[in-house]
Amino acid sequence: MGRLRENPDAVNLDDALGAVVGGKTAKVLMESFGIHTVRDLLSHYPRRYLNRGEMSDLGSLVAGEHVTVFAEVVSASAVPMRQRKGHRIEVVVTDGTGFLSLVFFGPKWIADQFKSGARGLFDGTVSVFNRTRQLTHPTRLMLAEGVDDADSQAQAKIFKYRMVPIYPATARISVWRIAQSVGLALDALSEVDDPLPENIRVPRDLMDYEQALDWIHRPPSEADALRARQRLKFDEAFILQLVLAQRRAQWRSLTATPRAGTTRGVLTDFDAVSPFALTAAQERVGSEISADLAAAHPMHRLLQGDVGSGKTLVALRAMLAVIEGGGQAALIAPTEVLAQQHAATLTALLGSLGRAGMLDGSHNAVGIELLTGSMSAAQRRDVLERIRGGSAGTAPADIVIGTHALLEPTVVFRELGLVVVDEQHRFGVEQRAALNRPLADGTRPHLLVMTATPIPRTVAMTSFGDLSVSVIDELPHGRQPISTHVIAESEQPRHVRRAWQRVHEEVTAGNKAYVVCPRIGDGISAGAEEAAESELASVVEMSGQIIDFLLPDLRIGVLHGRLPADEKRDVMRRFALDSTATDALDVLVSTTVIEVGVDVPAATVMIIMDADRFGVSQLHQLRGRVGRGSAPSLCLMFTKAPADSPSRERLSAVAATTDGFELALLDLRNRREGDVLGVSQSGHRSSLRLLEVADDEDVIVDARQAVDEVVHTDPDLTSHPILRHIVDDLRRDERADFLHKG
Ligand code: ADP
Ligand code: MG
Numbered sequence: 127m128g129r130l131r132e133n134p135d136a137v138n139l140d141d142a143l144g145a146v147v148g149g150k151t152a153k154v155l156m157e158s159f160g161i162h163t164v165r166d167l168l169s170h171y172p173r174r175y176l177n178r179g180e181m182s183d184l185g186s187l188v189a190g191e192h193v194t195v196f197a198e199v200v201s202a203s204a205v206p207m208r209q210r211k212g213h214r215i216e217v218v219v220t221d222g223t224g225f226l227s228l229v230f231f232g233p234k235w236i237a238d239q240f241k242s243g244a245r246g247l248f249d250g251t252v253s254v255f256n257r258t259r260q261l262t263h264p265t266r267l268m269l270a271e272g273v274d275d276a277d278s279q280a281q282a283k284i285f286k287y288r289m290v291p292i293y294p295a296t297a298r299i300s301v302w303r304i305a306q307s308v309g310l311a312l313d314a315l316s317e318v319d320d321p322l323p324e325n326i327r328v329p330r331d332l333m334d335y336e337q338a339l340d341w342i343h344r345p346p347s348e349a350d351a352l353r354a355r356q357r358l359k360f361d362e363a364f365i366l367q368l369v370l371a372q373r374r375a376q377w378r379s380l381t382a383t384p385r386a387g388t389t390r391g392v393l394t395d396f397d398a399v400s401p402f403a404l405t406a407a408q409e410r411v412g413s414e415i416s417a418d419l420a421a422a423h424p425m426h427r428l429l430q431g432d433v434g435s436g437k438t439l440v441a442l443r444a445m446l447a448v449i450e451g452g453g454q455a456a457l458i459a460p461t462e463v464l465a466q467q468h469a470a471t472l473t474a475l476l477g478s479l480g481r482a483g484m485l486d487g488s489h490n491a492v493g494i495e496l497l498t499g500s501m502s503a504a505q506r507r508d509v510l511e512r513i514r515g516g517s518a519g520t521a522p523a524d525i526v527i528g529t530h531a532l533l534e535p536t537v538v539f540r541e542l543g544l545v546v547v548d549e550q551h552r553f554g555v556e557q558r559a560a561l562n563r564p565l566a567d568g569t570r571p572h573l574l575v576m577t578a579t580p581i582p583r584t585v586a587m588t589s590f591g592d593l594s595v596s597v598i599d600e601l602p603h604g605r606q607p608i609s610t611h612v613i614a615e616s617e618q619p620r621h622v623r624r625a626w627q628r629v630h631e632e633v634t635a636g637n638k639a640y641v642v643c644p645r646i647g648d649g650i651s652a653g654a655e656e657a658a659e660s661e662l663a664s665v666v667e668m669s670g671q672i673i674d675f676l677l678p679d680l681r682i683g684v685l686h687g688r689l690p691a692d693e694k695r696d697v698m699r700r701f702a703l704d705s706t707a708t709d710a711l712d713v714l715v716s717t718t719v720i721e722v723g724v725d726v727p728a729a730t731v732m733i734i735m736d737a738d739r740f741g742v743s744q745l746h747q748l749r750g751r752v753g754r755g756s757a758p759s760l761c762l763m764f765t766k767a768p769a770d771s772p773s774r775e776r777l778s779a780v781a782a783t784t785d786g787f788e789l790a791l792l793d794l795r796n797r798r799e800g801d802v803l804g805v806s807q808s809g810h811r812s813s814l815r816l817l818e819v820a821d822d823e824d825v826i827v828d829a830r831q832a833v834d835e836v837v838h839t840d841p842d843l844t845s846h847p848i849l850r851h852i853v854d855d856l857r858r859d860e861r862a863d864f865l866h867k868g
Pocket of ligand 2: 437438548578
């Protein structure tokens with residue numbers, strides 16, 4: 127392998143690149159990919175390989191076969207498409223034994239990339255169209271044809287590889303040059319220690335590290351490339367789990383006040399008057415939480431349960447347990463609408479137990495406070511005073527409900543014992559960090575994070591791997607199904623008319639309806655964005671249409687984020703009223719402000735306008751606003767997206783199931799996970815290259831087990847210095863490590 131083991135010039139993984147590839151190339155690599163060190167470059171893995179060892183003759187191609195061919199461009203042409211925007215680009219190539227068409231759909235300039243006489247490698251699956259064999263959107267690697275430019279020199283070397291690596295490249299640096307730089311680095315690399323302990327690596331039959339680094343870039347065969355990837359993928363999962371294990375250990379080293387007291391008996395009293403019998407899942411999760419609360423280190427628990435599974439009740443019971451134990455509880459909601467609703471819901475659930483200081487309040491009633499950003503200065507001062515402990519005679523604030531406003535340092539608690547964060551997916555890591563400031567006495571509050579977006583097991587083991595997880599896996603009894611239909615606005619005008627009729631029928635039967643639009647349309651957010659999206663349904667426009675002619679005899683309310691807080695509150699209050707009430711609303715036309723948490727059990731039908739504009743999880747959340755009562759519900763997703771488009775497929779998938787876990791997995795596959803450690807969004811490079819959180823469950827589970835083995839005997843990694851070094855490095859890079867903050 128030409129490794130310079132004894133060479134004093136040999137480089138280490140953490141060395142800067144300049145000495146290996148030259149300053150100019152190093153600069154381009156840094157600017158294009160954020161590559162600084164040899165390690166960074168060697169973890170710029172090929173996306174795939176073109177197998178030069180198994181090249182096919184053009185004369186012998188068979189339809190359906192996956193092939194790599196080396197050929198020369200004969201001609202390239204672009205024809206505008208009739209049905210859609212863009213061009214069909216057809217490139218004819220030959221290798222002397224036959225001809226083949228390469229077909230691309232896209233902008234016209236693609237054709238200009240194929241100069242007649244240029245040669246390249248093309249890889250794809252052979253199909254036959256009009257009796258011509260073709261590759262559609264083949265992977266392609268064009269040869270540089272200059273005589274002695276840098277690209278050609280690089281290519282002359284790389285082209286000898288049996289498996290040609292295809293790297294993510296840019297206009298500034300070609301695949302050839304990247305491959306060449308990688309080759310230089312591999313050749314100059316001094317001996318590298320394997321970060322994986324033998325007792326982990328050997329039983330799993332994982333290739334050694336040095337070999338894997340070499341073969342992922344220069345594999346002798348496809349099978350070797352695969353084994354190299356497996357090894358390095360395991361490393362990613364292993365390091366990730368190691369960091370998480372250390373975080374968990376660090377949580378355990380913090381102190382909190384145990385909250386298991388029963389001085390006021392308020393939880394017992396509540397259970398006695400609560401209108402609901404707990405579901406078995408609520409019961410189980412409840413005891414997991416109370417065990418945590420009784421410990422002397424902070425609870426750090428994620429409570430996940432599908433929409434409507436009854437998380438609020440579980441949270442309330444946890445808060446009451448803490449209040450019994452002498453502490454206060456804070457409930458953080460993502461929006462003011464939801465904070466207001468939580469305040470109303472908790473007040474209603476608690477009944478006389480929630481009316482502290484009032485004549486009809488129980489002797490042990492708890493005080494509930496709502497703190498929002500839109501309060502007047504005087505109101506705010508009063509509320510803050512009660513949160514701080516109040517002056518004699520005022521009711522104490524036991525449960526404080528609010529939005530981000532609760533996180534400001536000006537909010538001083540008498541004795542904060544528990545923080546509950548509702549609908550975590552709207553909350554960033556940094557906000558979580560702010561929640562975990564130490565209290566005056568150095569202890570931390572217990573933390574319960576609730577999410578309605580079901581989290582696939584692998585995500586729970588990665589993004590949330592430092593939290594303990596409780597799952598509510600059953601809905602309260604008597605829930606009725608929600609049926610979902612996709613309605614194509616232009617293709618199905620009769621369905622559209624029928625949809626509005628259905629809304630009318632539901633309301634006539636005493637139920638309520640939501641109409642959700644992707645934008646407000648009040649002209650304020652104007653500018654380019656609003657103009658570009660102006661063909662999408664807006665709240666302002668839809669409510670006008672509904673009032674004027676779609677549902678002229680119904681009582682219509684409008685809700686969106688830019689309304690004044692008291693108006694929002696009033697609209698929500700009226701929409702929640704029984705429809706026999708004089709100022710009740712029948713239909714709520716809104717933006718996605720209702721996406722999370724809003725709970726109006728009488729709502730049985732929802733129309734989502736331009737539903738293709740929303741993501742899978744978002745649609746699932748929106749849909750969760752209906753089907754909360756005892757009547758069957760209906761969700762109608764309107765769309766203008768064309769019949770066979772990916773958007774339509776996504777909508778069909780959402781219509782086909784109400785299983786939140788299934789949809790969460792689908793959502794995960796649809797987008798890049800980004801960096802699950804929450805590390806390094808700015809500047810640093812992501813730590814996951816090969817591991818796919820959606821697809822690599824077995825690797826993640828295995829790695830977690832391996833980490834347990836190591837940490838069990840050596841929690842501080844004293845006898846694993848290389849691992850220690852890697853983990854320390856990663857932790858240093860963490861942008862928002864809430865354990866180190868405050
Ligand atoms: P989510 O988990 O989406 O936050 P909620 O807490 O809003 O769900 O509960 C959904 C609905 O189910 C609410 O109307 C709530 O009062 C009701 N609910 C909660 N627990 C039970 C139960 N054990 N039995 C019956 N209904 C319940
Ligand atoms: Mg909720």
